[in-house]
Structures are given as C-alpha cells and as structure tokens.
Amino acid sequence: MKLSEELLLIAKDPYGYAETLKAEKKIVGTLCSYTPEEIIIATGAHPFRLFGSGQKARLADAHLQSYCCSLARGVLEDALSGRLDFLEGIVFAHTCDTMQRLSDICRINKDGFFHLDLILPAKLNTESARSYFRDVLEIFRKDLGAKLGVEIADSDLRKAISAMNRIRKSFTRIYELINKNPSIINGEELYILNRAAMIMDKKRLADLVEDAVVQLSSDSREAPDAGAPLPKRIFLEGGVCNYPDIYNIIEEAGGAIAGDNLCTGFRYFNGPVDEDNPDPLMAIADRYMKRIVCPAKHAGIADRGERLVEMVVEKRAQGVIFFFLKFCDPHAFDYPYLQQVLEKAGIPSLMLEVDDPLQAGGQLQTRVEAFIEMI
Amino acid sequence: MAEQDEGKERRKIKAAAKMKEIMTSYYIDAKTAGQTGKKVAWITSGGPVEPLIAMDIIPVYPENHGAMIGASKMGVELCRKAEEMGYSSDLCSYARSDIGCAPINGGPIGGLPEPDMLVCCNNICGTVLKWYEVQARYFNIPLFILDTPFTHVDFSAEAKKYVKSQILEYIEFLENATGKRFDYDRMQEVGKLSLEGQRLWQAVLDMAVNRPSPLSAFDAFFHLALIVTLRGTRQTVDYYKILLEEMQERVAQQIGAVAEEKYRLLWDNLPIWYRMKWLSEKFASAGACLVADTYTTAWCGSMKYIKEDDFIETMAEGYSRIYLNIGVDQMAEQVIAMAEKYNVDGIVMHSNRSCKPYSFGQYDIQRIVGEKMGIPTLMIEADMVDERSFSESQVETRIEAFIEVLQGKK
Numbered sequence: 001m002k003l004s005e006e007l008l009l010i011a012k013d014p015y016g017y018a019e020t021l022k023a024e025k026k027i028v029g030t031l032c033s034y035t036p037e038e039i040i041i042a043t044g045a046h047p048f049r050l051f052g053s054g055q056k057a058r059l060a061d062a063h064l065q066s067y068c069c070s071l072a073r074g075v076l077e078d079a080l081s082g083r084l085d086f087l088e089g090i091v092f093a094h095t096c097d098t099m100q101r102l103s104d105i106c107r108i109n110k111d112g113f114f115h116l117d118l119i120l121p122a123k124l125n126t127e128s129a130r131s132y133f134r135d136v137l138e139i140f141r142k143d144l145g146a147k148l149g150v151e152i153a154d155s156d157l158r159k160a161i162s163a164m165n166r167i168r169k170s171f172t173r174i175y176e177l178i179n180k181n182p183s184i185i186n187g188e189e190l191y192i193l194n195r196a197a198m199i200m201d202k203k204r205l206a207d208l209v210e211d212a213v214v215q216l217s218s219d220s221r222e223a224p225d226a227g228a229p230l231p232k233r234i235f236l237e238g239g240v241c242n243y244p245d246i247y248n249i250i251e252e253a254g255g256a257i258a259g260d261n262l263c264t265g266f267r268y269f270n271g272p273v274d275e276d277n278p279d280p281l282m283a284i285a286d287r288y289m290k291r292i293v294c295p296a297k298h299a300g301i302a303d304r305g306e307r308l309v310e311m312v313v314e315k316r317a318q319g320v321i322f323f324f325l326k327f328c329d330p331h332a333f334d335y336p337y338l339q340q341v342l343e344k345a346g347i348p349s350l351m352l353e354v355d356d357p358l359q360a361g362g363q364l365q366t367r368v369e370a371f372i373e374m375i
Numbered sequence: 376m377a378e379q380d381e382g383k384e385r386r387k388i389k390a391a392a393k394m395k396e397i398m399t400s401y402y403i404d405a406k407t408a409g410q411t412g413k414k415v416a417w418i419t420s421g422g423p424v425e426p427l428i429a430m431d432i433i434p435v436y437p438e439n440h441g442a443m444i445g446a447s448k449m450g451v452e453l454c455r456k457a458e459e460m461g462y463s464s465d466l467c468s469y470a471r472s473d474i475g476c477a478p479i480n481g482g483p484i485g486g487l488p489e490p491d492m493l494v495c496c497n498n499i500c501g502t503v504l505k506w507y508e509v510q511a512r513y514f515n516i517p518l519f520i521l522d523t524p525f526t527h528v529d530f531s532a533e534a535k536k537y538v539k540s541q542i543l544e545y546i547e548f549l550e551n552a553t554g555k556r557f558d559y560d561r562m563q564e565v566g567k568l569s570l571e572g573q574r575l576w577q578a579v580l581d582m583a584v585n586r587p588s589p590l591s592a593f594d595a596f597f598h599l600a601l602i603v604t605l606r607g608t609r610q611t612v613d614y615y616k617i618l619l620e621e622m623q624e625r626v627a628q629q630i631g632a633v634a635e636e637k638y639r640l641l642w643d644n645l646p647i648w649y650r651m652k653w654l655s656e657k658f659a660s661a662g663a664c665l666v667a668d669t670y671t672t673a674w675c676g677s678m679k680y681i682k683e684d685d686f687i688e689t690m691a692e693g694y695s696r697i698y699l700n701i702g703v704d705q706m707a708e709q710v711i712a713m714a715e716k717y718n719v720d721g722i723v724m725h726s727n728r729s730c731k732p733y734s735f736g737q738y739d740i741q742r743i744v745g746e747k748m749g750i751p752t753l754m755i756e757a758d759m760v761d762e763r764s765f766s767e768s769q770v771e772t773r774i775e776a777f778i779e780v781l782q783g784k785k
Contacts, residue, residue, distance in 0.1 A: 063738050065756075067465065067728045097501045100525055101735035104703035107527070108739055119524040119534065122497055122504060128544065129522065132537035139531060298504055298520055301511045327465050329731070333505035336461030337512060353463070 001215050003189050004208060007200075011192040014199045015078075018048055018086045021201060026148060029090040029113075031075065031099060033268045033294070034120055036284050039141055041160035041202060043148045045088065049198035050075045051242050051264075053083060063105045069327040070355050071240055072102045079110045089114030089147055091140075094122075095296040096330050114147045116140070123298040124289050133285040141281065157280035161273045163202055170209040171197070171269040175259060177216045179315050182233060182256035184216050187247025190257060194265050231256035232372050235312045237338070237349075238323035239263050239294075239331050243358050246323065253369040259315035261308065262323065267292055295330035304334055305341035312347055319375040320349040321368070348375050382634055388594055390618045397610060398600055405433045405488040414491040414553055417510065419503045420603055421673070422496035422521060423545070423694050425569050425686065428607040429562040430549050433488070436604055437506075440487050441469030444476070445648025445760035447483040454761050456481070467729045468760035470506040477513055492516055492552045494545070498523040498700040500732045519548040523695040527702040530695060538691035559687070566686025569607035573675040575615035576602045580675075582622040583666040584717055587631025589622045592642040592665035593655040594632060602674045637662030638781045641714050643669045643740070644725035644733050645759040657771070661778045667717040669710060673698040676709075703736035707743040714748060720781055721751045728758045751784070753777040 010017045018027055026045040030037065037047040052074020057064075059080040060073045078084050090113060092103035107115045118140050121129040145152045174193070178185055193212065197205055234255040240263050247257065260266050271291045277283035292307055293299040312320055320342055324331040335351060342349050350371040352364060408415045416427050420438040427434045444450050450468060456475030458464050464471075472482070480486030493516060495507035504520065511518035521541050524534040546557045579598070582589050590598075598618060601611045625631075640658070642665045647654060658665060681693040698709065714722065722744060727734050741752045753773060758764035 063736075065726055065728075065734060065738075068731070068735060094525055095501075097731040098735065100501075100527075101703065101732060103527060104736055105739060107702070108704055117525075117527045119527070119531070121524070121537065122501065122522045123520050126544070128537055128540040131540075132524075132533060135531075135533035135537070139533060295505065296501060298508065301508050301518060329466060329502060330505055332463040332466055333470075333502075333509065335463070337509065339461060 001185050001189060001212065003192055004211070006204075007192055007196045007208060010200050011195045014048075014051075014195075015053065015083060015086065017199065021046060022086045025201070026088040027086055028144075029084060029087045030093070031090070031102075032093045032095050033263050034093040034095060034288060034297075035091050035118065036137060036140065036288075037202075038157060038160040038164050038273065038280075038284055039137065039144060039152065040091070041163060042152045042156035043144060043150045045148055046201060048087070050078070050084070050090070051195075051240065053078055054242070055081070055083075063109065064102075067327055069098055069325045071242075071325055072098045076102060076105060079106055085112060087113045089116060091116045091118055091144075093118040094120050095294065096328075098327075098329075116143055116147065120288075122296070124293055125299045125303075130285060130289050133288065134279075134282050137281045137285055154280050157284075158275070161280055161283065162275055163206065165272045165275065166206045167197065167202060167209060168269040168272050170206070170213050173213050174209065174216060175266065177213070179258055182231060182258050187251050187257050188244045191241070191244045191247050194262075194268070198264065198268065229254065232319060232375055233258035233315065233317045234372070235315055235317035235320045236260035236262055236265065236323055237308060237320055239325055239328055241265070241323055243354065245358060246352070246354075246364070249365050249368050250321070250372070253365070253372040255319075255368070255372045258317045259311060261292060261311055263294060267294065295334045305338055308338055309341055309345045309347070312342070313345070317347070319371065320347060321371070322349060322351040324351070324353050326353050326355045385630055386632065386634070388590070388598075388618075388621065390614070390621050391597065393617060394598060394601065394614060397605075397614060401433075401605065402484060402488075405435050406484075408433055408488055415488050416492045416494050416552075417487070417490040417507075418494040419496050419499060419507070421499040421694070421697055421699070422494050423542075423690055424604075425565045425607040425690070426545060426549055426557070426562065427494070428605075429558060429565045430553055430555065432492075432549065432553065434604060435487055435490065437473040437487065437510075438469050439600060439604055440476070440482065440484075441472050441760055442646070442648050443484065444472045444482050446651065448649050448762070449482055450649060450760035451762050453481055454763075464761075465728075467500075467502045467506070468758055469729065470502055470509075472760055473506070474509055474513075477510065490514055490516060492548075493518040494521070495519070496521040496523060496694060498694055498697050500699065500730065502731075517548070517552060519545055521545060521694070523700060525700055526696055526705075528705075530692065534695065535692055538695050539688070542687060542691050562687060563684075565607040566681075566690070567683055568609060568612055569686070570678060570681060570683050572602055572606050572608075572611040572615060573678050575612060575619055577672075577675040577678070579615055579619050579622055580667065580672060582619070582626060585626045586639075587629065587633070587636035588639065588664050588666040588717075589625035589630060589632060591632035591655065592668040592671070593646075593651055595668060595671040596646045596651065599671045599674065606674070631664065632666075633659040633662065633664040635662045636664045637785070638721065638778070639664055639666045639717060639719045641665070641667050641669070641710070641717060641719045641722045642725070643710065643722060643737065644727045645670055645730060647725060647755070647757045647765065648759055649762050650757075650765060653767075657774055661774075663778065663781070665723065666719060667713055669698060669706075669713065672713070699732050703739050704743070706736065707740040710740055710744055711747055714744065714750065719750065720784065721753065721777065723753045723755065723777075725759075726754055726756050728756075728764050729760065751777065751780045
C-alpha cells in the first residue's frame with residue numbers, strides 16, 4: 001500500500017510533530033498501553049506515547065545504572081535534556097519495577113511539566129481488582145482535570161471512547177486483512193502505522209487509518225508469482241518495538257508478518273470499550289480487565305500461554321519471533337514458559353533480545369534467516 | 376595472637392547458636408510436613424505471614440533460601456541451571472537460583488520443602504509476581520497474590536480499601552487450601568506476637584546507636600532470619616529477648632562488633648551473601664563498623680500503621696507501606712533519618728543487579744544524602760547471589776579509596 005507522506009513524517013520525527021501540534025492542543029506524555037487515553041482525550045488534550053529518541057544517554061546515566069532497559073533510559077534522557085519540553089505533563093502507569101522507579105526519578109529531577117502516577121492493580125482477574133481499577137481511573141480523572149484546569153464530564157468521556165473505538169475498529173480490520181494476505185502491506189508500513197497511531201492527533205489518525213482500510217481492502221496485490229515460494233507467516237510477540245529494521249530483516253529473509261502481540265501493536269488497540277455501559281470509567285476499566293495482558297500484569301498462571309497459542313493458530317502463523325528489550329524482566333520471565341507452550345503446540349519460535357540503539361544487524365539477520373529457513 | 380583470638384571470641388554473638396538450632400528445627404518441620412500432615416506455603420519475604428501461622432501452615436521463604444544458596448556459594452551453579460532452562464542471566468538471582476533448584480532439589484539443604492500453596496505479595500517488587508507464576512505452574516498448586524499498590528507520594532484511601540478486601544480473599548484462600556475455618560481469635564494472638572517480635576527486633580537494631588556498636592549490619596543480616604520466617608510466633612519473641620539482653624550486656628561491657636570502631640557506616644540494599652565474610656573483614660580491618668542497614672529494618676518499618684488490637688483491619692496498610700514500596704524521595708528521607716540516628720560517617724550502597732526497585736534511584740538517594748548531610752557514599756556494583764557480577768579488585772580499590780576519604784574527614 002502507499003502510506004501517506006503525513007504518516008511517514010510523523011513516525012520519523014515524533015518530537016517535531018509534537019512541536020507543531022502543541023499550538024493546537026496540550027500534549028500529555030504516556031509510557032504504556034495501560035494509560036487510559038480516553039481520559040486524556042476527554043480533557044481536550046492529546047496523549048502522546050514516549051519511546052525515547054535513541055540519543056546517547058549522557059544525563060540519564062547519572063540516575064540509572066547500566067542494567068536498566070533502553071526504553072526507560074531513553075525517555076529519561078529526553079526528559080532531562082529538554083527534548084520533551086513540549087509536554088504539559090507525563091502520566092506514569094504502574095507496570096514494571098523499572099517504570100515505577102523511572103517515575104520517581106523523573107518527578108524528583110524534572111520540573112517544567114506536571115507528573116501524574118496511575119497506580120493500577122497488578123492483577124486483572126478479580127472483582128476487587130476491577131473495582132480498584134475503576135477507583136484509580138476516578139482519581140486520575142480528578143487529578144488530570146485539576147492539572148489541566150478542566151472538569152471531565154461523562155459525556156466528554158463517551159465522546160473520547162467512541163473516537164478511540166473508531167480507531168481500534170480500523171486497526172482490527174487492518175490486521176484481519178493482513179492476516180488474509182500478509183503481502184498487502186510490508187512490515188515497515190505496519191510499523192509506521194502503529195507508531196504514528198500512538199503519536200498523532202486521534203481525529204486525524206481515525207481518518208487516515210480509515211483511508212488505509214479502504215486502500216488495503218481494494219488492494220489487488222496478489223501473492224507473489226506462481227512458482228515463487230510464499231513468504232513464511234511470522235507472528236511477533238513481545239514488548240515495545242522501536243525498530244523498523246526488524247521488519248525488513250524478517251521480510252528479506254522470506255517472512256511476512258501475519259500478526260503480533262506487541263505493546264506497540266495489537267495490544268495497543270485490542271478490544272473496544274463498551275459504549276453502552278452507563279458508567280464510562282467502568283467500561284474503560286473493563287477493557288483492560290479483558291484485554292490480553294502484558295507480562296507485568298497477572299491474569300492467571302496459564303493465561304498468557306493459552307492466549308498466545310490461540311492467536312498464533314488463528315493467524316495461521318508458521319513461527320513466532322519473540323522480541324524483547326534487554327533488561328525487560330517481565331518478558332524475560334515469561335519467555336521459557338511461552339516457548340514451551342508453543343513447542344507443545346508444534347510452533348517453532350526464535351527469541352531476539354535487543355537494545356536501543358540496535359546493535360549491528362548482522363547477527364540478528366543471520367539468526368532470523370536461519371529461523372525462517374528452518375520453518 | 377592469643378590476645379587477638381580472645382578478642383574475637385569475646386565479640387562472637389552467643390545467641391547465634393540458639394538461632395541456628397531454631398532454624399534447623401524449623402526446616403526439619405517443614406521438610407517433614409508431608410508426614411505430619413501439615414501444609415506448607417511458600418511466601419515472599421514481604422508477605423503477610425501471620426495468617427499462615429494462625430492457620431498452622433508452615434511458611435517457607437524462597438528468598439531466604441536464595442540467601443542460603445548465596446552464602447554457601449552455590450549461586451552461580453544454580454543460576455546457570457536456570458539459564459539453561461531459558462531464563463535470562465539478567466533476571467533476579469534469588470528467582471533464578473530458586474527456579475534452577477526446584478527440578479533437581481539442589482542447594483545447601485537439598486531443595487526446599489514442596490509447597491501446597493503459594494502466597495505472593497508484590498510490595499517488594501514485580502519480580503516475585505513472575506517468579507511465583509513460574510513456580511505455580513511448575514508445582515501445579517494454587518497461587519494467591521496480595522497486590523499492594525505502590526506509594527510514590529500518598530497511599531490512597533482507594534488502595535487501602537483494595538488491599539483490605541484482598542486480606543479477606545487471602546483468608547478465604549487459606550480456608551479453601553486447608554479445609555479449615557479461619558480462627559480470628561488465634562489470629563489476634565499471632566498479630567500481637569508479630570508486633571512484639573518486630574518491636575524487639577527494632578530494639579536489637581537500635582542497640583547499634585551505642586559506641587562501640589555491639590552489632591554490625593552483617594550480624595543483623597544473620598539474625599534477621601527469624602523475624603522474616605517465624606514472625607508471629609512465641610519462639611521469635613523469646614529469641615529476640617535473649618538477643619536483646621546479650622546486646623545490652625555487650626553495651627555495658629563496651630564490646631564492639633569490630634575490634635576498634637573508628638568509622639560508623641550505613642549499608643544500603645541487600646547483602647552480598649557470598650562475600651559477607653570478606654566484606655566484614657575488609658571493613659573491620661580498617662576500623663569501620665557497618666552499624667545499620669536499610670534492609671533488615673524493613674521488617675519493622677511499618678509498625679506505625681498497624682494496631683495491635685486490630686491486626687487484620689490494619690495490616691493492609693502496614694504491608695503496603697514498606698520501605699521498598701515507596702518513592703525514592705521517601706526512601707532518601709529514611710536513609711537520612713537512619714544516618715542521623717546511628718550517627719554514621721558514611722554510607723555504603725550496594726548497587727544490586729538483581730534488585731531494580733532497590734537499586735534504581737540509589738544515585739539520587741546518594742546525591743540527596745550528600746547535599747543534606749555532606750557525608751560520603753561508596754557505591755559497590757555487585758549482585759546478591761550471582762558471584763559472576765562481583766569484581767574483587769574493583770570493590771577492594773573502591774573500599775580503600777572510601778576509607779581514605781573517611782580518614783580525611785576525621
């Protein structure tokens with residue numbers, strides 16, 4: 001497909017885009033797909049996902065040891081160096097130990113924008129956690145409203161929910177189309193779509209992804225020439241993927257993305273918020289309670305394995321590539337179990353652990369090539 | 376030489392033998408639980424053990440086991456085993472060594488007693504959540520998670536309500552696991568004993584305000600075992616009474632933990648279990664006594680939130696607001712308060728690869744303490760169990776340089 005120039009520019013230069021957008025809207029930084037963007041949107045502000053710009057960490061190294069992941073280090077570096085000064089504030093949703101301390105370190109060392117913590121429950125499979133989740137969202141509604149000087153009415157929330165659902169619907173459709181024929185979009189385009197979705201103005205985004213759905217639905221691109229081997233269907237599992245190169249490496253090795261369960265992918269837009277629920281906050285909480293969990297959350301001891309196999313089978317993927325950031329404890333803890341569950345289901349997998357910036361691609365490329373050849 | 380030996384003998388803590396006896400009998404009980412019909416629960420070190428004691432369930436601590444593995448220098452071997460199973464070498468070494476131990480009954484005591492249930496409280500870290508999920512799958516047994524929301528600045532009323540409701544879920548979980556009704560009266564007694572034990576443990580630690588200090592952090596690391604594993608029992612209360620008396624006597628007789636106390640230091644983070652002796656000798660030879668630490672205090676730091684007559688109602692807050700479950704600035708305040716209380720000349724920080732919630736933020740604590748108190752800090756890069764992260768020459772050089780700074784300040 002042909003991605004709009006607008007999307008390409010935004011994905012390439014998120015901070016440049018934010019500088020322009022801030023003339024229209026207040027921008028609130030987020031770090032995790034557990035941030036209820038609907039509540040931010042309901043204030044009239046814009047939720048902007050932070051990934052770190054991959055610059056050398058000169059300032060962050062004075063606060064974080066060498067065994068900290070590159071995502072936390074990158075965001076802290078950008079905050080301390082002033083690159084995030086376009087922000088009105090940052091919201092830290094509680095997930096892993098690193099994010100928890102990153103929040104403290106940012107709060108103590110960075111003035112100039114507001115700081116809010118969202119102390120979510122760690123388990124998402126009990127009634128008391130559900131009720132607490134709603135309480136946390138209520139606190140967040142008040143705190144955020146106070147920081148931005150607005151009162152957030154239920155009607156504002158409903159509008160925001162409906163706007164986000166519209167985007168989720170389009171993305172779900174895009175993933176269905178990709179699943180039917182992975183060749184209709186290349187991995188890098190998918191990466192750009194996903195990345196832009198977490199950065200750009202939601203209204204404009206909704207229009208652009210709807211255009212993308214139309215374009216992809218009418219895409220007559222056929223599978224490669226008869227006789228040429230079909231690309232192997234690959235499923236990506238893991239955390240934050242900041243590396244378009246990975247998609248290219250997979251494709252060049254003869255793979256195609258049939259689906260993913262990445263924080264910066266399917267997990268972000270997975271499942272709509274129930275628009276019929278008279279309590280919009282409960283509806284938002286319920287989406288998170290039902291959504292596929294990130295490994296920093298608990299939904300039962302077998303939940304992640306079962307759901308991964310379900311997704312991989314549904315996408316008819318021939319292999320799974322695990323994609324983790326180095327020093328990401330929650331993902332690393334689940335890996336042996338997930339790998340075994342896949343193995344039992346007869347699905348081969350490969351684990352890639354990367355750092356930001358990406359180390360020389362040679363070794364990654366060889367491993368991916370060998371894996372795709374093998375499946 | 377004879378004089379030296381005599382001094383060493385005099386400085387030995389006599390109660391230690393009694394504690395070894397208690398711990399040995401406790402592990403025998405736990406190991407033979409299958410024959411005596413008792414249930415065994417594995418529980419995290421920051422978790423609420425009192426309901427288990429009240430239900431006659433034997434609590435077992437994989438973290439305490441991790442410490443034993445580290446101290447007996449079996450960490451590398453068992454961590455490697457977990458790495459062969461697919462666990463990254465960057466993960467917590469308590470978790471790795473425990474996970475590596477389970478399938479082979481490895482470690483210094485031939486593996487931990489098999490659990491009937493798991494109780495995980497995430498007030499110390501998110502790692503325990505993942506670790507206990509691994510073990511719940513391995514042993515195929517029920518897991519209870521007590522989710523204690525983090526307190527960056529304030530502990531919200533909503534969080535308190537959430538934890539309180541989970542305490543009731545916890546009791547229900549134990550009733551289901553044992554097939555017995557929960558005895559609230561017994562719980563009240565256990566709660567009282569728990570608080571008494573904590574007060575006594577704090578009193579023992581408080582003895583270090585004396586000059587010379589009758590005990591060091593290395594002693595505290597050792598004597599901590601009971602307040603962690605058997606909190607809420609009469610045995611623990613009795614033991615800490617004996618230990619406290621011995622400390623009082625040592626103060627009266629001016630017996631210090633180190634031969635000649637020139638510098639008083641505070642230790643931050645978990646011990647480096649496999650290097651306890653080396654480190655304690657290193658510091659002692661320079662006349663430096665680590666008089667206190669942030670780690671062992673954690674088992675009595677939240678007493679202020681718990682009401683003796685209403686343990687069940689108030690334990691939710693007590694268990695949520697422990698040292699590791701609060702913001703870095705609040706931790707810095709506590710470090711400063713301790714540094715003042717024990718009148719220390721400097722702080723030794725263990726930057727521990729295995730513990731992100733304890734270690735991330737240490738650079739800031741170091742800076743805050745430096746600005747507010749003007750005392751020097753030494754940062755040691757290591758790991759609590761995995762010796763592969765320890766560079767002896769580097770640590771030695773840093774300690775020597777640090778002692779020189781202390782000398783310059785005197």
